[in-house]
Amino acid sequence: MIKDSKRIVFKFGTNILRNDQGEISLAHLYSFIEDLSYLYKEGKEILVVTSGAVGLGAKKLGVDTSTSTTLKQAAASVGQPMLMGIWQDGFEKYGITTAQILLTEEDFSNRKKYLSLRLTLTKLLENKVIPIINQNDAVSPSELEHACFSDNDKLSSIVASKLDADLLVMVSDIDGLFDKNPKEFDDAKLIQKVEKITPKIEKLATGATLGGRGGMITKLIGAKVATTSGLYAKIVNGTTPNIIRKIFDDNVGTTFLPNNNLSHKKRWIAYATNIMGSLIVNDGAKDAILNNQKSLLSIGIVEVCDSFKRGEIVSILDCDGVEFARGISSYDSSDIEKIRGCHSDKICEILGYKFDDDVIEKDNLVLI
Helix, strand or coil: CHHHCCEEEEEECHHHHECCCCCECHHHHHHHHHHHHHHHHCCCEEEEEECCHHHHHHHHHCCCCCCCHHHHHHHHHHHHHHHHHHHHHHHHCCCCCEEEEEECCHHHHCHHHHHHHHHHHHHHHHCCCEEEEEECCCCCHHHHHCCCCCCHHHHHHHHHHHCCCCEEEEEECCCCCECCCCCCCCCCCECCEECCCCHHHHCCCCCECCCCCCEHHHHHHHHHHHHCCCCEEEEEECCCCCHHHHCCCCCCCEEECCCCCCCHHHHHHHHCCCCCEEEEECHHHHHHHHHHCCCECHHHEEEEECCCCCCCEEEEECCCCCEEEEEECCCCHHHHHHHCCCCHHHHHHHHCCCCCCCCECHHHEEEC
16 A cells, blocks of 8 residues: 555655746745655655756756756756755754765666665665655766656656655646646646556646646656556656645546556666667567567567677667667677578587576566
């Protein structure tokens, strides 16, 4: 049950933290801190993923960051300590210690770094510390342009997934997911419960809102990451008074129910932030993987795309270019190019060595 959730990740978007003048709203932020402190003292483990550093820095510098990645990085480096200071000062008033965690995609895609990060965050929670998490925009331009978590909705869902959270709460400026755009249709109805995020549900999403990087589309992506990892997700309206204390109410916001529970290793494979290449496979290989839970063999590979190394994550695409799985490659891309279309018993003859009969073992493969 959602009300039994103990470890909770809260994501606060840029728009919900700002006032009409585009500045950080201390009234909003401190009200969130007050309610988060209430949950903390009720025994909940709290992690906060916060946006706002670029906006704060841009306001301080008096610059427009919409056309320049370099300016965004500069603004982030100015705004991040300001943003952290606000969160830290607020929680200190309630006797709560915070820690700053700045992340890039490599912190997840590199398994050693990911395991280290996981241990660090776990130890902080054990010591009753609230981690304040944000993307490290100042040093990672890919985070701003085309990275897998180019928005904090996706980042928060990955954090929740990797930290065995029970619940992900995305605090937005909208009540939740509607059956149609409520800004355009007066008769739009709130969908209070989503059992599974289907293509039909995904079509209900709209794009980014002014001032933020995400929108309902990115929230649904985040919810999908969370629910397929076995946890609840929720979208709530941060403009509602004391909304944080109301997150366990089924009548508030939109609740997404868990519908899977991947192992830690398969969560990492499925949502690794760096996909280094792709393999196009024939229909026989696709059927074997999708319907028979088989490994990917070299004979089923039609084309190798991009350059990657053994042990890196690759996408598996069908002949129409549609991704349906991801996995850890047992061979370098240059080796796969030589053995594609060949039987496994020919690998050693062709390469002069053999790591495995499978290009991707079934235990290292996840359906998307």
